[in-house]
Amino acid sequence: MSLDSLRRMFAPASIALVGASDRPGSVGAVVLRNLREGGFTGPLWPVNPRHASVGGVAAFPDVEALPAVPDLAVICTPAPAVPGIVQALARRGTRAAIVLSAGLRSRPDDGAPSYEQAMLAAAKPAGLRVLGPNCIGALVPAAGLNASFAPGQASPGRLAFLTQSGALATAMLDWAQGRGIGFSHFVSLGDSADIGFADLLELLAQEEGTDAILMYVESVREAARFMAAARAAARCKPVIVVKAGRAPEGARAARSHTGALAGSDAVFDAAVRRAGLLRVDTLEALFDAAEALSHASPWRGPGLAVLTNGGGAGVLAADALAGAGVLATLSPQTVSALDAVLPAGWPQANPVDIIGDAPVERYRAALEVLLAAPEVDGVLFMHAPTAIVPAAQIARACLPLLAQADKPVLGCWLGGPVVAEAAAQFRAAGVPCYGTPERAATAWLQRAQFRSHQQAMLRPLGPGAHLPASASEHAGDLIAAALARGSEWLDPSEAREVLQAYGIPTLATVRVANASQAAAEAARLGWPVALKLLSPQVVHKSDVGGVALNLRSAEEVEAAAAGMCARLARQLPEAQVLGFVVQQMAERPGAQELIVGIAQDAVFGPVLLFGEGGIAVELRQDRALELPPIDRVLAGEMIDRTRISRLLAGHRGRPPADREAVIDVLLRVSRMAADLPALAELDINPLLADAQGVLAVDARIRLRRSVGEGGRMVL
Numbered sequence: 123m124s125l126d127s128l129r130r131m132f133a134p135a136s137i138a139l140v141g142a143s144d145r146p147g148s149v150g151a152v153v154l155r156n157l158r159e160g161g162f163t164g165p166l167w168p169v170n171p172r173h174a175s176v177g178g179v180a181a182f183p184d185v186e187a188l189p190a191v192p193d194l195a196v197i198c199t200p201a202p203a204v205p206g207i208v209q210a211l212a213r214r215g216t217r218a219a220i221v222l223s224a225g226l227r228s229r230p231d232d233g234a235p236s237y238e239q240a241m242l243a244a245a246k247p248a249g250l251r252v253l254g255p256n257c258i259g260a261l262v263p264a265a266g267l268n269a270s271f272a273p274g275q276a277s278p279g280r281l282a283f284l285t286q287s288g289a290l291a292t293a294m295l296d297w298a299q300g301r302g303i304g305f306s307h308f309v310s311l312g313d314s315a316d317i318g319f320a321d322l323l324e325l326l327a328q329e330e331g332t333d334a335i336l337m338y339v340e341s342v343r344e345a346a347r348f349m350a351a352a353r354a355a356a357r358c359k360p361v362i363v364v365k366a367g368r369a370p371e372g373a374r375a376a377r378s379h380t381g382a383l384a385g386s387d388a389v390f391d392a393a394v395r396r397a398g399l400l401r402v403d404t405l406e407a408l409f410d411a412a413e414a415l416s417h418a419s420p421w422r423g424p425g426l427a428v429l430t431n432g433g434g435a436g437v438l439a440a441d442a443l444a445g446a447g448v449l450a451t452l453s454p455q456t457v458s459a460l461d462a463v464l465p466a467g468w469p470q471a472n473p474v475d476i477i478g479d480a481p482v483e484r485y486r487a488a489l490e491v492l493l494a495a496p497e498v499d500g501v502l503f504m505h506a507p508t509a510i511v512p513a514a515q516i517a518r519a520c521l522p523l524l525a526q527a528d529k530p531v532l533g534c535w536l537g538g539p540v541v542a543e544a545a546a547q548f549r550a551a552g553v554p555c556y557g558t559p560e561r562a563a564t565a566w567l568q569r570a571q572f573r574s575h576q577q578a579m580l581r582p583l584g585p586g587a588h589l590p591a592s593a594s595e596h597a598g599d600l601i602a603a604a605l606a607r608g609s610e611w612l613d614p615s616e617a618r619e620v621l622q623a624y625g626i627p628t629l630a631t632v633r634v635a636n637a638s639q640a641a642a643e644a645a646r647l648g649w650p651v652a653l654k655l656l657s658p659q660v661v662h663k664s665d666v667g668g669v670a671l672n673l674r675s676a677e678e679v680e681a682a683a684a685g686m687c688a689r690l691a692r693q694l695p696e697a698q699v700l701g702f703v704v705q706q707m708a709e710r711p712g713a714q715e716l717i718v719g720i721a722q723d724a725v726f727g728p729v730l731l732f733g734e735g736g737i738a739v740e741l742r743q744d745r746a747l748e749l750p751p752i753d754r755v756l757a758g759e760m761i762d763r764t765r766i767s768r769l770l771a772g773h774r775g776r777p778p779a780d781r782e783a784v785i786d787v788l789l790r791v792s793r794m795a796a797d798l799p800a801l802a803e804l805d806i807n808p809l810l811a812d813a814q815g816v817l818a819v820d821a822r823i824r825l826r827r828s829v830g831e832g833g834r835m836v837l
Contacts, residue, residue: 392729659698
């Protein structure tokens with residue numbers, strides 16, 4: 123799609139303000155003031171049918187009366203008037219509009235389409251792009267544009283900020299102004315009826331005046347387009363996201379373990395990772411990460427050396443970095459070089475404590491050693507103020523080294539006014555600075571995570587599972603037959619057939635109608651067996667005592683079946699018993715219980731899940747998610763992100779499980795997600811894994827009749 127309309131929106135040669143007003147405190151008056159005070163130098167045409175002039179500027183009664191076609195129209199009228207105004211602008215040839223008005227999702231009294239639908243119907247045929255409605259507006263300081271009713275102006279800078287929250291937009295603008303943070307673009311999306319994140323990412327990826335893109339996200343629409351635009355932008359510059367809604371509300375409606383574990387927030391994390399973006403949890407971290415990513419030297423690796431004049435500050439930094447494996451281990455050569463410039467009492471380890479009485483030369487010499495050390499990929503320079511030497515003098519002495527450094531340096535000047543000049547000198551030299559050890563350490567970890575996401579996004583996807591066409595054909599036939607009879611779930615024997623079609627090892631499984639048939643089939647399969655209740659009202663059979671294991675005779679089978687029916691009648695008297703499933707017992711002592719599954723996210727479509735399985739799967743919450751398709755590398759990374767991976771590697775004398783067999787299952791399940799759009803949820807739980815390989819003991823497959831926009835793969 124052409125970006126010309128968006129470029130015209132954010133760098134217009136002329137602007138019409140429809141709804142301009144002289145009434146103090148009105149949106150029309152505030153926007154007019156902001157447009158004039160923001161530095162816009164082109165023609166500005168107020169439109170108001172009741173006044174000949176507004177704010178001392180000649181006004182026009184309507185769009186048709188304007189002396190020329192405006193590049194941008196800013197609309198702040200009541201909602202019912204907006205569709206007609208947009209239609210008039212489209213006829214005139216305007217191709218960009220910012221609609222500040224709220225209430226466009228309501229309908230006229232006659233039941234006609236909503237005002238928003240009518241607005242889009244007028245805009246789209248003419249190629250008129252709309253930002254909003256119900257937004258604060260947009261600010262582009264370099265273009266002299268403040269087309270908003272924000273309470274002030276934005277300072278020029280090289281960060282773009284996109285937000286879906288209007289209240290947050292105004293607060294963030296004020297917060298940034300007080301901290302000297304400037305913007306290339308500051309855009310409130312509002313209801314995103316037309317222009318969304320994908321459009322703005324496509325534009326800002328090409329903007330030379332933008333070093334990093336920051337986003338506050340509440341929801342994502344058109345996920346496939348969002349992912350494509352995000353991946354393209356992340357190839358050019360850092361894209362950092364804060365997303366509201368960490369609570370997994372979407373999991374409440376899930377009916378499988380996989381669905382419950384794959385909450386919408388965890389899925390968003392998986393999407394961010396695949397897109398090469400960085401997600402942070404707070405607005406402060408958003409700007410800290412932006413400073414670290416857009417101003418520091420090129421990334422060399424995660425190994426960080428901490429240089430400090432205070433042991434306590436160094437410990438705080440080390441604590442914040444603990445567990446991430448990023449504290450560089452100093453080589454004997456580096457320790458020897460530091461011995462030559464530091465007092466005898468220094469700890470000879472990282473963090474490098476140069477002692478509180480350090481003079482200027484000691485700072486400079488220690489920094490020089492660490493910048494030259496090959497095992498050090500970056501340096502965190504920390505200083506707590508002392509009476510020995512002014513902080514600004516230390517900063518000046520280090521500036522020549524910073525100018526020559528070929529690795530990232532982060533600053534942490536502890537204190538307030540006493541260290542302000544030193545921090546300013548470092549920032550002027552391109553060194554990001556933070557007020558606390560924890561913030562500095564977090565910024566480094568975020569940079570390491572961002573680099574990891576970048577590498578994963580840029581790596582070409584390898585081959586998936588190689589399967590014959592008959593696999594998807596046979597599985598598709600089973601699913602079609604189940605849907606034709608009105609079933610939402612495949613029965614266990616059908617689920618086993620689907621897994622077998624995709625080459626996933628399973629146990630012999632037979633469906634029977636009653637207890638006597640169960641006893642006969644058990645004898646045929648061979649003892650011991652497992653017996654499982656079959657009822658459309660019961661998904662998790664163990665919850666109602668619907669599973670019996672290690673049955674070794676026909677009498678035990680019949681007694682277990684009778685007990686299951688009696689318990690079900692007491693607990694769920696309305697439940698229907700369709701029969702039983704008889705299954706071979708898995709004789710795999712010491713095998714790890716895993717879960718592998720597919721869930722459907724309302725936004726990002728199919729999601730793959732891997733983690734620790736068994737009956738406590740939802741309590742332990744040990745899982746990793748990925749968007750399909752995946753390859754062997756991504757499958758291995760899924761395994762490594764879980765705690766159960768350490769047990770799979772072998773422990774207490776037990777041999778390692780067959781990791782490659784587990785990866786094969788993940789690849790085959792990824793193919794299922796691609797091949798079988800009617801598959802709503804899949805649980806393989808437990809999947810046993812040991813040195814012999816893998817074995818799917820139980821599987822549940824839920825179906826769906828239709829696949830909406832949110833049910834398709836986005837990669």
